[in-house]
Amino acid sequence: MEGGGRRRVVVVGAGLAGLGAAQRLRSHGSLRLLEATARAGGRVCTRPFASGLAEMGAHWIHGPSPGNPVFLLATHYGLLGPKAAQEENQQVEAGGHPPLPSITYGSSGRVLSPQAVSEAHVLFDTLLASARACQGAEEPLVPSVGQYLRAEITQRVPALGGGEEDARQLQLAVLAACLKLECCISGTHSMDLVALEPFGEYVSLPGLDCTFPGGYSSLPDCMVSALPEGTVLLNKAVRTIRWRGSFHEEGDETRDFPIQVECEDGDTFLADHVIITVPLGFLKERHQDFFQPPLPEQKAEAIRRLGFGTNNKIFLEFEQPFWEPQQQVLEAVWEDESPLKEPSTDLEANWFKKLIGFMVLQPPEQHGHVLCGFIAGKESEYMETLSDEEVLSTMTCVLRTLTGNLHLPAPRSMLRSQWHSAPYTRGSYSYVAVGSSGDDIDVLAQPLPEDLEDPRPLQLLFAGEATHRTFYSTTHGALLSGWREAERLNQLFDAPSPAPQL
Ligand SMILES: Cc1cc2nc3c(=O)[nH]c(=O)nc-3n(C[C@H](O)[C@H](O)[C@H](O)COP(=O)(O)OP(=O)(O)OC[C@H]3O[C@@H](n4cnc5c(N)ncnc54)[C@H](O)[C@@H]3O)c2cc1C
Structure with missing residues (x-):
């Protein structure tokens, strides 16, 4: 040899x-x-967009800390900003969900009560943590994370929203939005496809997610x-x-x-x-x-x-921001939805409801006024088949519905990823x-x-x-x-x- x-x-x-x-x-x-x-x-894959850059694929270093080789290599090449180098940021245990200042819009065109939204988020995070804890269970009661979460939510329905009907429905609608976010994170159409027992094997590293x-x-x-x-x-x-x-x-x-x-x-x-x-x-x-x-x-x-599923991004550039400068996340909630109801299978009519909302690209001095929407699953794959004009006009309608402002100016430009159609990738992760x-x-x-x-x-x-x-x-x-x-x-x-x- x-x-x-x-x-x-x-x-x-x-x-x-x-x-x-x-x-x-x-x-x-x-x-x-x-x-x-x-x-x-x-x-x-970074592309120029608006006055800055758009990450078509990976955006964050998840868990930038000394145990993360991407963080170490990027530091070695001098590619990260000063914040990423701060030791206290490297020790933050964010569990993959860095808390960002957010506002939640409902499909009736109103801003939802931050307290009600936060209650639902706290419940969802608790249930998700208990789903992870099923790791190693010899015979989990149900095969998927989605089924597990729904069973847990069903048990809690009577107490949701203090037992008051409208408040309960709002909690369910926010929980449905949380499930969609989880689909983006897992790169799947539905959490019913994600296996429960191994879910907790995924390891989150410490550190406040950072960008390049x-x-x-x-x-x-x-x-x-x-x-x-x-x-x-x-x-x-x-x-x-x-x-x-x-x-x-x-x-x-x-x-x-x-x-x-x-x-x-x-x-x-x-x-x-x-x-x-x-x-x-x-x-x-x-x-x-x-x-x-x-x-x-x-x-x-x-x-x-x-x-192996799909998670895509839709970048929208605006002449002027309609959000407040401190807001970094605009969450979308369809108020009649519930994790306990079967989702619609009519992709043409409803694909955009899978969108979880938007992240504001920071800082605006670098990027311009740009929102980045996330959408997973079959709805995301359907979005890939539409023309740029169709996606842009649907996004304009969605934002007008959510903000209740029927005259909200349309975005100046749009860019989206199409990972499922990419012949040498065929999905996201x-x-x-x-x-x-x-x-x-x-x-x-x-x-x-x-x-x-x-x-x-x-x-x-x-x-x-x-x-x-x-x-x-x-x-x-x-x-x-x-x-x-x-x-x-x-x-x-x-x-x-x-x-x-x-
Ligand atoms: C929308 C999106 C958001 C994401 N966000 C994050 C994030 O914030 N943080 C994070 O850590 N990760 C994120 N990820 C995941 C991360 O981008 C991937 O896990 C990682 O980049 C995959 O690297 P890889 O080398 O395994 O595969 P790839 O980067 O896909 O590399 C494989 C290469 O093989 C090439 N190839 C395929 N077929 C052939 C062939 N027949 N001949 C020759 N070449 C071929 C492809 O063109 C490609 O360049 C995200 C991914 C997506 C799609």
């Missing part, structure tokens, strides 16, 4: 997992990173610049990975490679090892023809079982779906061939956010997974070579 220097490694996908793997591999001379699209970063003043993409940009020139090849979509084979470069029969990576443009790359970091959404759609021979059944099952468990994440992360005695080990390695058991769906999960697989190969390269066979 040869040392690491002559082994050829191909990394597929230049998101944080792929770039992290490339960064840590000790065989740079023969490393290629193939990226399907025209840019590195993947689901980290120069855009999140400044991080992958720095990572690309630190790699030897020519390592990252853009517009190089991989079509098929043939493994367990015997491939030779033309005119060189002496060197045998187990893997051939074929790109959509016909180019091929021979390799000893391939680190696959493509999103789970892409794998779900393509794994059957993407790998030749196909993946072992257990891995294919894990890909099928794990969840992963979750542990009903019928799967954290073990499926570990199965997905297992390298192939499975046989440890195989003379050509670690042909296919798997990284990406969906392969991290406790930090899935995050940038730090993605980065750590890339480092993990690079380290696996580095250990193989450093291992003493077996004695030559005589």
